[in-house]
Amino acid sequence: MKKIVGIWGSCLLLLSGCSAIQNMDVLNPAGSQAAEQYSLIKLSMYIMLIVMVTVVVLFVRFVHKYRARPGFTPEKHQENRNKKLELTWTILPFVLLLILAVPMVKSVFGEEKQDNTGAMKVKVTASEYWWKFEYPEEGIVTSQELHLPKGKRVVIELHSKDVIHSFWVPQLGGKQDLIPGRTNKMALTPEKVGTYQGKCGEFCGAGHSFMRFLVKVDSQQDYQQWVNQMKKENTSSKLSAQESEGQNVFKNNCLSCHATSGVASANQGKEGPNLAGFGDRERVAGFMPNTEKNVLKWLKDPKKVKPGTEMPKAKGLSKDDYAALSAYLKALEK
Ligand code: CUA
DSSP states (O other), X not given: OHHHHHHHHHHHHHHHHHTTSTTOOTTSOOBHHHHHHHHHHHHHHHHHHHHHHHHHHXXXXXXXXXOOOTTOOGGGGOOSOOHHHHHHHHHHHHHHHHHHHHHHHHHHHHHHHSOOTTOEEEEEEEETTEEEEEETTTTEEEESEEEEETTOOEEEEEEEXXXXXXXXXXXXXXXXXXXXXXXXXXXXXXXSOXXXXXXXXXXXXXXXXXXXXXXXXXXXXXXXXXXHHHHXXXXXXXXXXXXXXXXXXXXXXXXXXXXXXXXXXXGTTOOSOOOTTGGGOSEETTXXXXXXHHHHHHHHOHHHHSTTOOOOOOSSOOHHHHHHHHHHHHXXXX
16 A cells, blocks of 8 residues: 555656646647647546546445455355356446547547637748747748747648648647658647747757747737838848947858748748847747857857757867857847
8 A cells, every 4th residue: 555655656646746847838728729639638637537446445445345354265265257247347448438439539620610700820940959930921030039929720731841740739739740751730829928939859969958938928019010020131230349349240150041020021041040030039049048149159169069960160260269259149130
């Protein structure tokens, strides 16, 4: 009995750790699809609990009742057949599986049948090891931070440039694979303003665990403001001397792969992540806090920070060049 209590205790302790992973929580849904999945998780948990408690109680009872003791002959209690019992343990699991299956099948096919007219579209492209987010209706592009308006159904089109990745935002619903040469679709309806963690849910190579992203769910108004800012071309009129210096370094080293404008046409042929509004982003390289120290760490040796990344080390840059580059990136604000 002590052992059982011990096992249960450790399970609860492990579960309590889940809440420590901030905003990564399937058990704290912030979107309607995630809420539906959560109710299905609860249903299956309750059914499993009933089964487990029943089995444990019967097990303990029988172990005690038929224990070896002086004057006890087990043979006397053995039965060859018991039709009633056999029927019970055949039909009961069938009924339990039915209770699980009906709402789950209903939920999966119900979601597929949902009307997508009036839904917003976002095209997600995964590459080793970053995320591109395109908004075809707005003609804008961003990377690593997906902005969505609250309360709007969004149909997400999933593409991969290289290997199989998987798009997963536990609090909003998911997950769905991104497969090269194929277009997958999923829908999300975020219901709460906030920042949610997203990650690649399929092992895809050395940098897999760093393939993170954020989903920023804004109010309709804030979202529209963000879209308007992204549509504006960046101007260099407000740059300080160091930032202009950094802009030159950027032009010579980074511009062939990275656009600093969120306008889709400005991103054509750019193989690297878009950097519009980089100064406002929470993270650098998708997973580190966006501090000067981390930006420099990333610029100076990308492959050390994120194994397998295609981002090359810039050659022949001085300490001042790096500092200027970092200052310029910081100046890329909304
Ligand atoms: Cu991409 Cu794991």
